[in-house]
Amino acid sequence: MIYEHEYMRVEFDWLASDQDDFVAYISSAGAGPLPKAAIEAAPLLEDVLDRIRGLTRTGKAIPTAGVLNPRDWLDVAERGFFAYDWSSTSKRYELIAEPSRPLHLHGIPKAELRLLAARIRLPIRLSGAPYIPADLDID
Numbered sequence: 001m002i003y004e005h006e007y008m009r010v011e012f013d014w015l016a017s018d019q020d021d022f023v024a025y026i027s028s029a030g031a032g033p034l035p036k037a038a039i040e041a042a043p044l045l046e047d048v049l050d051r052i053r054g055l056t057r058t059g060k061a062i063p064t065a066g067v068l069n070p071r072d073w074l075d076v077a078e079r080g081f082f083a084y085d086w087s088s089t090s091k092r093y094e095l096i097a098e099p100s101r102p103l104h105l106h107g108i109p110k111a112e113l114r115l116l117a118a119r120i121r122l123p124i125r126l127s128g129a130p131y132i133p134a135d136l137d138i139d
Helices: 034-041 048-053 071-078 109-120
Strands: 013-017 021-029 061-063 084-089 091-097 130-131
Touching: 013 048, 013 071, 013 084, 013 109, 021 048, 021 061, 021 071, 048 109, 061 071, 084 130
Parallel strands: 021 084
Antiparallel strands: 013 021, 061 091, 084 091, 091 130
16 A cells, blocks of 8 residues: 555545455545555545445445544445545544345446456455454555
8 A cells, every 4th residue: 555645635435345245345544545546536536535435235234443423334235335544543544334135236226336346356355353453465
């Protein structure tokens, strides 16, 4: 992942999928490292949160960590995405909310969201992952 990039101090949201084809919504909090593929797809990710909110709810959101205003992460988890936010304290992406019914990559009804999530493959399993390490070897 890239630590110094043009999106430092700017909220940057990106999508990824894991080894089991589950999907994640990940927020940089203006400080987290980003995969090269996310930076390259920046114009396509501009309103990704609103596009996810346009999806049908698949289940409930299970809060896993406290943040000041968790609504964004709860909204995406209700739509089947594992929801992570960058923690400047732990220096990793922390799970904020997990879906009660996780969505698989092929189950995303909007093709553009499916393609964005498929673009970045995490070498971990989101199910049961309380965080995404910043030192993952992903593009």
